[in-house]
Structures are given as structure tokens and as C-alpha cells.
Amino acid sequence: MENSFDKGYQLIKAELFRHLRVSQDAYKDAYLIRRIKARMRKLGINSYMEYYKLLKRDRKELDELLFTVAINVTEFFRDPVVWKRFQQKILPELVDYKKSKHQMTLKIWSAACSTGQEPYSIAMSLYEVLGDNLSGFRVSILATDIDRDALSKAMKGEYPKDAVESQVPKHMIPKYFIKDNDRYRVHPRVKRLVRFQYFNLLSSRYPKGFDVIFIRNVLIYMKKEAQEEIFEKLYHSLQDHGYLILGKTETILGKSARLFKLYDLVARIYRKNLEVK
Incomplete structure (x- = not known):
């Protein structure tokens, strides 16, 4: 090199x-x-x-x-196909599963969340899909990053007018943002679903019990050995019915490939492989 x-x-x-x-x-x-x-x-x-x-x-x-x-380049609803699958397939499947088990919790992790657009997109998606039914669930979106400056911007939830208007579907802007001169502030009802926290993906202890984990466009910068360690820990962080959502240029290779089953190739979504011994 x-x-x-x-x-x-x-x-x-x-x-x-x-x-x-x-x-x-x-x-x-x-x-x-x-x-x-x-x-x-x-x-x-x-x-x-x-x-x-x-x-x-x-x-x-x-x-x-x-x-x-x-820094992780990020934007609201990045890669529309991912959000379409999340809203039209994953969330309805998840809600049906939860109701069948009488479990009314939804626990989602946005790992490497950068300045917050991804976790807020997740929260807006929940409102869009569940509407009034959202109040029947205990929702928890954990958003983590290694960059404290990015986290502090994410917690503020203020974004440039041009970015919001070019990235967020028009009908959603008045529902989930408050205009403030040349900026938009994320509405408190969206913010309340998200908890921001410092976290290093190379740490040995991972949070657990998630229905969905978004870890997009960060693993490509890491070496294969580091990626494999992370996939191993993500496997244990997901519930058995859980979904793992990667970036569109990422895939699971090496020993980690046996841990997950492909759910949607185009959107890079995987499910936990329960047959792993």
C-alpha cells in the first residue's frame, strides 16, 4: 500500500x-x-x-x-429502496409478529448514526406506518456513534432547510419538522423516540435485544477481521426474529456469512440464521 x-x-x-x-x-x-x-x-x-x-x-x-x-456521510432516507422495504415489509411483519406474541415493544438500533438523520428517519417511518397504533407500543430507538461532535449535532436535531427539503418526502415535512428561518427542527414527538449515546463498534460489550439493527456504510472502511468480529457481536445483539440492515455496497463475507440469511439482496437486509451451532 x-x-x-x-x-x-x-x-x-x-x-x-x-x-x-x-x-x-x-x-x-x-x-x-x-x-x-x-x-x-x-x-x-x-x-x-x-x-x-x-x-x-x-x-x-x-x-x-x-x-x-x-464522520459517516449521512442523509434523511438515504437509499430509498431500503426505506421502502422497511416501511412496507419489515415493519408490518414485525408488528404482526409482536401482536402474535403479545409483546408490545419495538427496539431498534441505528449504529454509526453520525449526525442523526438515520434514527430520525426510523422514527418518522414508525409514525408513517403505525400512525395512531404507535401509542400501543413501547418504542426505543438507540442511536450510537464514536464521534461525540456528530452526536451533539444529532441531539440538537436541527438541519439546513435545503437538506430537509431535498431529502424528506414533501408530505412528511410539516408533520415531523418545525421551520425555523433557514433551518428545520425535528418535531419533539420524533425526538422523544430516539436516545443518543456514545459507542465504539470495536468494543467488546454490545447492547442486546433488538428487533432491527441498521449498520450502514461504516463497515466498508474496516478490515475483514474487524468486520467479522462486529458481525459476531451483532448476531448476539439481535432477537431471533430480528433484521440486520447494511449499506448498499456492503455484504457479509467470510466466517460471518453463516450467521445471517439473506432477506433482500437489493436493500441489503439479512435475518438471523437460527441454525448456527
């Missing part, structure tokens, strides 16, 4: 992961090099060692790099 053996790059990587609290082999070098080079170009720096020295004396730049590496 070009540049990956450079001493300055290795020092930057060590510094980065010391603060992110993840192991140095978790992310692909190609991804890290792209992110680091983008910061270096912006500052007019050509050498990794020079940039490393800047990181050591300038905490603000280190924070910028941490944000650049951890």
Missing part, C-alpha cells in the same frame, strides 16, 4: 487510534490515507512527519482529523 510504511504515517495512525480507542488494524490503510491526505492538502503540508508534528502541538487539528476519519 502506497505510503502505509512511511514512519510519519505510522505515528499519525498511532495517535489517531489512541484517541479513537480502537486497534490500529481496524481501519483500512487506503481509507485512512485518503482522509489524512485531504487534511494535509487543505493545510498545504506535503510530509506525513510534518503533519504528525502539527497534530502533537495543535489539539484543534487533531480533533479535525478525528472528525474526518469518524
Whole structure:
């Protein structure tokens, strides 16, 4: 890999992961090099060692790099086919299952939620599908990320007018947002369904008992070994009837493939494989 053996790059990587609290082999070098080079170009720096020295004396730049590496490009209702399947197939199936078992809880996890558009899209989908029936369920949407700045933006629930108007179906905007000059605020009834929390996907202890887990467009940046560990832990975090929703360019490979059964190839949705010994 070009540049990956450079001493300055290795020092930057060590510094980065010391603060992110993840192991140095978790992310692909190609991804890290792209992110680091983008910061270096912006500052007019050509050498990794020079940039490393800047990181050591300038905490603000280190924070910028941490944000650049951890950031997950996100938007409301990203990849419409996923939301169509979620609203038209998964939620109705889930509700029927819950009613048959006399269980009136819905527990969903948005892992790597970035600035909050995904968990709020989940909450809006629940209102759209269940309407008045939503009050009959105890709903819990856990939204986690490793980036504290992104989480703090997510908790505010304020987004630029252009982003909301170009991403959210028109009929939903007045129902779930409050206009505030050139921004939109997420309506309190949507916000109350979501709980934001710091979480590192490479940690050993995972929350459990979820009906649906969204983990989209984050695993592609990680090495295969790290992905396999995460899939193993996600398997145990899902209820037996649960659904796992990945990003459209992601798939489950290697040893982890036996843990899940494909439910929808186009939308990259999987179910737990209960035959795993």
C-alpha cells in the first residue's frame, strides 16, 4: 500500500487510534490515507512527519482529523429502496409478529448514526406506518456513534432547510419538522423516540435485544477481521426474529456469512440464521 510504511504515517495512525480507542488494524490503510491526505492538502503540508508534528502541538487539528476519519456521510432516507422495504415489509411483519406474541415493544438500533438523520428517519417511518397504533407500543430507538461532535449535532436535531427539503418526502415535512428561518427542527414527538449515546463498534460489550439493527456504510472502511468480529457481536445483539440492515455496497463475507440469511439482496437486509451451532 502506497505510503502505509512511511514512519510519519505510522505515528499519525498511532495517535489517531489512541484517541479513537480502537486497534490500529481496524481501519483500512487506503481509507485512512485518503482522509489524512485531504487534511494535509487543505493545510498545504506535503510530509506525513510534518503533519504528525502539527497534530502533537495543535489539539484543534487533531480533533479535525478525528472528525474526518469518524464522520459517516449521512442523509434523511438515504437509499430509498431500503426505506421502502422497511416501511412496507419489515415493519408490518414485525408488528404482526409482536401482536402474535403479545409483546408490545419495538427496539431498534441505528449504529454509526453520525449526525442523526438515520434514527430520525426510523422514527418518522414508525409514525408513517403505525400512525395512531404507535401509542400501543413501547418504542426505543438507540442511536450510537464514536464521534461525540456528530452526536451533539444529532441531539440538537436541527438541519439546513435545503437538506430537509431535498431529502424528506414533501408530505412528511410539516408533520415531523418545525421551520425555523433557514433551518428545520425535528418535531419533539420524533425526538422523544430516539436516545443518543456514545459507542465504539470495536468494543467488546454490545447492547442486546433488538428487533432491527441498521449498520450502514461504516463497515466498508474496516478490515475483514474487524468486520467479522462486529458481525459476531451483532448476531448476539439481535432477537431471533430480528433484521440486520447494511449499506448498499456492503455484504457479509467470510466466517460471518453463516450467521445471517439473506432477506433482500437489493436493500441489503439479512435475518438471523437460527441454525448456527
